[in-house]
Amino acid sequence: MTDSSAGRAAVPGPAPAVIRTRGLTKRFRGGQLAVDGLDLTVPRGSVFGFLGPNGSGKTTTIRMLMGLIAPTSGTATVLEAPMPQSVTAVLPRVGALIEGPALYGFLSGRDNLVRYDSADPTADPRTRDRRVAEALERVGLAAAAGKKARAYSLGMKQRLGLAAALLQPRELLVLDEPTNGLDPQGMREIRALVREVAADGTTVFLSSHLLDEIEQVCTHAAVMSRGRLVVQGTVAELAAGARGRLVVRTPDTGQAARVLADHGVADLRTTGDRVDGEPPADGAGDPDGQLPKLCAALVEAGVRVRFFGTERGTLEDAFVALTGEGFDVAG
Structure with a gap:
């Protein structure tokens, strides 16, 4: 018997996706269908924009991807691991800012980051002070590091939440409305930071209602409407599909x-x-x-x-x- 595959060149499979969902569905108590059969693919190394009108299911999707809520049906993998089953293994490899940061108002910005880092079992306490200082510097909060978080503006709180997501190198950064509350200069700085993080090899998945922001920083995008995926692809392809x-x-x-x-x-x-x-x-x-x-x-x-x-x-x-x-x- 001869092996018919001998000498045949191997056909490479598709590159692994950082996020992949198949038929992902979430129905809340009372019958509300928030996400309906979502098939989403986020390529590794992309800056992926997640768009949708009010109530389209974006944040519900992100919460399922991060293991915060369980889907009604369907599957989701993050970093090639099933979620929410692999949440303890996956989340240390992910930085996330979802629905605004949860902060201790009586602690300073610096001490909030120290608390976040101390709760991470993978964080090295020997490098904690240096990493906290670097994260504050990256988001422009070094001068306000000693101020109590309750005295921070909304934009400063957003920056602090982003700093917490960047305390360690991450394979995936998930951002839900990252420029919320920022002035135009702050928005430009965050966009530059997203590009910098992506250039370092981190895949970035961000939702935003600012379409100009998506066009400026994202390589790929998906559009949600009424809980269903309308389209996904590169930003250039989606824009080219629109009639001038x-x-x-x-x-x-x-x-x-x-x-x-x-x-x-x-x-x-x-x-x-x-x-x-x-x-x-x-x-x-x-x-x-x-x-x-x-x-x-x-x-x-x-x-x-x-x-x-x-x-x-x-x-x-x-x-x-x-x-x-x-x-x-x-x-």
């Missing part, structure tokens, strides 16, 4: 809007000398399609066209198109 908007600049905005409407342009908006809208389906991205005809129709109608073109679709465009909702996310 036709933009016309003219002093004759009223006439331009009427001509465009007559030629099938939808969702028209006028701001100053700008008129924009969704081009007809067969014209989007097709230079030989409807767009030249639209420009010609404007000129023939006497509209003084100072600019005519299309804007690239954004992640926000894709999000609204996929969910049919806004993105004030708290779910």
Whole structure:
């Protein structure tokens, strides 16, 4: 008998995912279905944005991934281990900031971190003071390290929670609304910190209602709506899937809007000398399609066209198109 596999090159399997769910479902008492059959894959080394309208099931999903609540059905693996069964083995390899940090208000920021680190059985007490100081420095709290946590602003508390998640190198960092309460400068600093952590090889999984934030820092994203996964992929792929908007600049905005409407342009908006809208389906991205005809129709109608073109679709465009909702996310 001969081995038919002899000499055959091995076919590499897919790279292991840091997070993988299959049919993950959570139904709360009373019948509320919060997460419905979620199939999610988070590639190793990615910065993964988790998006969804209010009540879409994002935080419930994160709580299941971290073993804080058990799923009704389905499976979840984190760092290739089943959850919540492997919670004691997995969580020391994960840094997390979920629904805001839990702090001792009567302790200083530094002492809060010392308490967090002391509760970690994998933490080396000999390097504790150095690691606490480095974590405070990374999030910009070194000068406020001795202040009581109850005197911290919301943004400072967010920073302290992030510092706690960064006390040791982690394979996975899970952040639920990491820039909540921060001013614009603080938001920029946290985005830079996320990039830095990712560059060090840590996979970052973050939820955010700030779509611009996701576009700036994330490599991949998933969109949730009403407890179900709508789409997932790279941020570039998701944004490319959104149709761009036709933009016309003219002093004759009223006439331009009427001509465009007559030629099938939808969702028209006028701001100053700008008129924009969704081009007809067969014209989007097709230079030989409807767009030249639209420009010609404007000129023939006497509209003084100072600019005519299309804007690239954004992640926000894709999000609204996929969910049919806004993105004030708290779910």
